[in-house]
Amino acid sequence: MTEPPSPVAARSERSLDELTASRLTLDDLVDRSALREMAGSFYELFQIQLMIYSEEGILLSAVAEQPELYAYLNEFSAPREALVELARRVRAIDPRPADVTEHCITGAVYQVFGLDYDNRQIGRLILGPFRSPERREVDPKLVELEPSLDPEQLKALFARLPLATTETVALIARHLKGALDLILFSGHKALLTTNMHLASVRDSFRELQEKNAKLQEAYNRLKELDRLKSNFLATVSHELRTPLTSIIGYSEMLSEGIAGEMNAEQREFVTTIHEKGEQLLELIMGLLDLSKLESGTMSLHKREVDVAELLDDVTSTLQPTARRKGVQLTSSVGAGLPTLWADPERLRQVLLNLSENAIKFTPEGGTVELSAAASFMDVDAGEGDADGMVLFTTKRPAMSLVVADTGIGISEHEKARVFDAFYQVDGSSTREAGGTGLGLSIVKRLVDAHDGRVEIQDNSPCGTRFVVTVPRRRASISG
Ligand SMILES: Nc1ncnc2c1ncn2[C@@H]1O[C@H](COP(=O)(O)OP(=O)(O)OP(=O)(O)O)[C@@H](O)[C@H]1O
Ligand SMILES: [Mg+2]
Incomplete structure (x- = not known):
């Protein structure tokens, strides 16, 4: 041309x-x-x-x-x-x-x-x-x-x-x-x-x-x-x-x-x-x-998901691994937690990947805790207002799923990179932990597919907290 x-x-x-x-x-x-x-x-x-x-x-x-x-x-x-x-x-x-x-x-x-x-x-x-x-x-x-x-x-x-x-x-x-x-x-x-x-x-x-x-x-x-x-x-x-x-x-x-x-x-x-x-x-x-x-x-097959049930399922699946490693694995969910509109299989995969990592990167005697709580997330500017002008920040009902460990932690500059496919903080051939570096990149894409987001925070006093926040309802703005 x-x-x-x-x-x-x-x-x-x-x-x-x-x-x-x-x-x-x-x-x-x-x-x-x-x-x-x-x-x-x-x-x-x-x-x-x-x-x-x-x-x-x-x-x-x-x-x-x-x-x-x-x-x-x-x-x-x-x-x-x-x-x-x-x-x-x-x-x-x-x-x-x-x-x-x-x-x-x-x-x-x-x-x-x-x-x-x-x-x-x-x-x-x-x-x-x-x-x-x-x-x-x-x-x-x-x-x-x-x-x-x-x-x-x-x-x-x-x-x-x-x-x-x-x-x-x-x-x-x-x-x-x-x-x-x-x-x-x-x-x-x-x-x-x-x-x-x-x-x-x-x-x-x-x-x-x-x-x-x-x-x-x-x-x-x-x-x-x-x-x-x-x-x-x-x-x-x-x-x-x-x-x-x-x-x-x-x-x-x-x-x-x-x-x-x-x-x-x-x-x-x-x-x-x-x-x-x-x-x-x-x-x-x-x-x-x-x-x-x-x-x-x-394609996602979404339906109503009972989050407490999901967390129980993940913890019981990984309990043998945690026990072998000498890590205490628990899940806690507050009473009256609302249901979530999501693909349960894919959400289970997200929590399994995060919890496997948490167990893998936590030394013997440490703890890994899964929890869930109702929350809100900001509606995208583009979604809330055709002109992209946000006069009032609209909040959308959401659910936060947290996997917290007392492990080795992730340094600030590595936090954005760990979501890249095949990226591992310790990429050496002598590394102790197994795996290929695909888990988190799959987590990120699955959460994106649910219009959600995943964040890495530092856990107190040590370790990491992965927080996955996904919208709770089908419609974009409803109570
Ligand atoms: N809870 C955690 N604590 C400390 N480091 C972590 C944690 N989760 C992930 N990482 C770091 O992020 C890297 C990437 O994680 P990811 O799950 O993508 O790969 P992997 O666990 O190494 O391999 P795979 O998941 O494919 O078996 C890990 O190798 C590790 O360095
Ligand atoms: Mg992994």
Whole structure:
């Protein structure tokens, strides 16, 4: 897909090389309105008409008032043609190497001067018509050209043309060129600055665009990798489960003596195969759950859950493990606890994972306590108010399930990381506790699926408290 051109890149720009004085025209360098203003003030001062042409022949500025004499002559065809011819001639004059003086059919004078910038001719300045002191009368040839012209009127109108010597006009031209030089210089400077600024903005914009494209590419690649990883996890776990079930089943049958009596050593080996098979199956089930949760394909089967019953079930399941470890496992639930709208199997899995961890990371003689209490949780801003403006914080009835231990605790900077898949605080190969680091990432995703949240707090005087808070009711805001 092609990107629309950016406003910055679309601006016509020139390279710095093109902006050197040797490449620029008069039209590039001056602002036409500034030029007109300057020409206007010179006309007001000296009353002599002036025109400025660029080297390419473009008229950049002219004082528009036509002298009355010329307006009168334009009424007659022969003088008009002569004037048109004169205008063409004057425009074509090349004032190099010296200024040129041109006489008009009326006897009036035009002077043409070259305009330079940075030792280069970039235009022409034409001053006139004016009367020179040497010729104060209108040219008699004019009446010969057009006999119907009124000599008296011609004389009167000619007398109204400004009177100046060619030296004075040359002086005026010099001042004009001086003023124009200043305008050209500041125009050139402004052009350079603007273009340099534009170039640097365009560079930064291009750089940003490139970085953006790279980021997008990296993001797409990561997303694709993530998808592949989830697919891979799901497929492999699923494919491993079937043969593993056979291994577990057959090793169980062997250890029960169904295929004949075994000696003690053989029974021990087969029992190990059975135990390790069970562990592997648990890991595979965990991976399957995780990939289902990641891809959003795990469906919850919610119903009313009796929380006290759930806690009792979890404690009795884990009681043998706790006893083996020498850890005291208890559950306490206040009277009159309301029911909870949730998936009991998934909630049981959450509490089992948390309690297994608590037992695993609590030394002998410690305690692990499960409890539950009715609570409230903040309604998300987006959920409570369409505009995302929360005027009153709305609370939603919730249930808090707590697993508290007196174990080794989790340091502040590890608290956010332990929910990552495969993350273990002690990741060394010599670690004592078993497991793969999947338990908490499954807990987090299951709680998220229930619109709840899980928090890690420090227990007093030592150990950890995992607090799972899930909404109690189906509707988003109700009492
Ligand atoms: N109650 C706890 N006290 C101290 N550390 C804990 C506790 N619960 C979890 N942790 C830390 O968080 C890590 C991740 O926990 P998680 O349950 O995800 O993995 P695991 O228990 O190591 O393995 P698995 O659950 O897959 O068998 C643990 O390895 C441990 O370092
Ligand atoms: Mg665990």
